[in-house]
Amino acid sequence: MLIDGKSRDALSGETIERRSPGHRQSVIANWPAGSTADADLAIAAARKAFDNGPWPRMSGGERSNIMHAVAAGILANLEELALAECLETGKPIGQARGEIDYCADMWRYAAGQARGLEGDTHNAIGDNRLGLVLREPAGVVGIITPWNFPFIIVSERVPWALGAGCTVVVKPSEFTSGTTVRLAEIALEAGVPPGVFNVITGTGPAVGQILAEDPRVDVLAFTGSVRVGTQLAGIAAANIKRVGLELGGKGPQIVFADADIEAAADGIAYGVYHNAGQCCISGSRLIVHNSIRPALLDRLVSLSQRLPFGDPLGATTRYGAMVSDQHIDKVASYVDKGVAEGAELLLGGGKVGADAGNFFAPTVFDKVRPDMTIAQEEIFGPVLATIGFDTPEEAVALANGTLFGLSASVWSRDLETAIQTTRRIRAGRCWINSVIDGTPEMPIGGYKKSGVGRELGRYGFDEYSQFKGLHMTLGRPQPWFQS
Template structure:
């Protein structure tokens, strides 16, 4: 406990009854035909937070059928961009009006700090507003240089019915990186949130109906990967799957979707490095590294979970990061001062500890933390801020996604070695470089195999800027105009002007 800052448990108005989640299918809230449900217990407070209807094949089929009918009859896909944008803007306003309600549920279901949950949900409204702007500005191309008797157009049309499957770590934010862009394009959707954090998605369903979204355009089914997620990936009436989660599950979804050759967009894992050169501003780098590894308790695909630091400054930088790590406020997620909350599940906490144990057995050293910790006022699961040095590129802790508050430290001597270590991974989601030399930063940015490269910063993101990964970090992009284009099909229309074509068959 002396190696970490722990915030106190606070007196908070916890819900008197669990949130009751139901499926939204064709505009109707309904339970499961078999009456089954599942519970979510808070990983921080140990209380029953939500009880949700558990979908089976029947509910999933009904949701897909409703989305298919809504797309095919044009109630959403064939209205104007202005009409779609107007509704998306209404939803953004409603999200902002319900931040406190949603943030409390997300905090209790996920274990993340309430201040972070508020920021994510209020910030998500900006994604909806940006998507609304895309709905009005979407356009194709024309080709007027094919000769006086020919004219061609390239049309961009909605791809159709989209299955959206979201994870537990950022349930509302990640949904908002997908759904408003799909709706801006004119698609209809079926959503399955994680069974561990389903409730804010249900509340969004309420807001969509309140905003006036036509029934059947968005449908929500609550449940597990089997059978719900699997059916959403393989069903022939689904035209596209957009999934965020683990690489292993992403591969399974791609395999299921391949049966019908539907489009798949995947945002998967990461093992994201920050490379620190000797001329870097070490104070700023140390703070960003500390933020990058402990944000959301490290349960983040963009977690800066490994640093690759020049050997001349490695000891100095590690000392700074360790000192800052001891000041990071771990503890009660409902305490506004808390920066790092609880771990999502007991199984996941054991997985995190296993990576540290295996690294020690392989010769690494723990400079800080390395084990689960208990909170004096809460029954929940917490993991100490952890810094592991002496890590080599062949260790699992340097190559695999730990998904916890654990930093691995590797060292390098030359730019070539730093780039080689950066790219020596199955993942390629994001990377960072710290140097006061712009040439060093640009050389690194151009050669790093990552979808995002941050220079002298970490994890700054904007709705306008595309997000996605190389290699096994996924395929496709979210946000920006690329995020809209994921949900569009391209159609070429070629026209002859007048009767100028020579007959192929001669009289």
């Protein structure tokens, strides 16, 4: 772990062993099994660094320069970070390289914005009055990240928190702690002061929950399941702690009759199979116009059958391993429910290449009803549920017909149709003729049970800022008491 600028083992001396999901027999990491006592040390370090340290008191330009150095450090260590990400998560090495490079760009963007953060002025509230809105850092931020995109998700939050002047305690998944620890080391080498960026490793109950409970933590940012997010939000509410949540998704991909079928099929495959479907913004529901449904499914099944999977270190691998045997069993149980409830299994549905690692076959369902389990619940695997529609109104109703609202795609050559459809979809991230696209300039977040708050873009800094209204009277005020 990294606490107050120092590398530390757990106070208990216990560790957590991690085996690579894409290389079943390979032990690739041992991380400290932190406890509440370890988390207490990290929170104390972050609190001290915020209350008394230089980071919140630096100019935006000074913080920006250091954050640019972090971005450069990420690029200088790209191959090391990509290898760790590949081995711990099971994702293909090519994908991991692309993600690390993208994260460096997020740090650069946040660094640039950090020196331009502003408040507001009100010069029209009276001849003798002037109002200022002061932006201040929110304080100590606890950040809990999941195992599917550990480096991306920590880089979607930490640069914005640090850019606003906050200090952080990050708790990564016990499955994928390596790149987060290494990122904190790179930040320290770049000039981030000790105590500003702390990382604690271990399980959620041992070191994550305290970030919601401890009153020394001012803000909690959690990415993960609806179940855990709801629990943490309830705990944080007892302390009136600000909470940002990015939770589950059940992303619809709406394909209209005029869509480019070849492009749509390729995008749909990417949307549901990216990261082996272990993606909260996965396009796991195909909502397709009935007139093109057979042709699109034929094309999609053909693509799915030729998807290159296997060793995540392979140069041509596009489809990697799943995080654990337990998670594969969970995905398989959803496939069983889909069959039992009457959906038609067109492809896949089980393990593949089990001798090499935790691989699950690309899986496509047709004839799915909107009320089926596979159409309503987040599977978090490479399983696509296909539902037909006849009118645009029906497509929108189907898209909005779950408890989630994280992402959605619309495929159409008609720009008016596409834009009007996305305007009616209740989701925080939408794409037209693409899927799982992103840039640091654009905000992300959810509607409904997919979460609260927004990360990235200019809006992301507001999550980690407090705003203070300052009223000034110019000249002598009107006396209240007349003698």
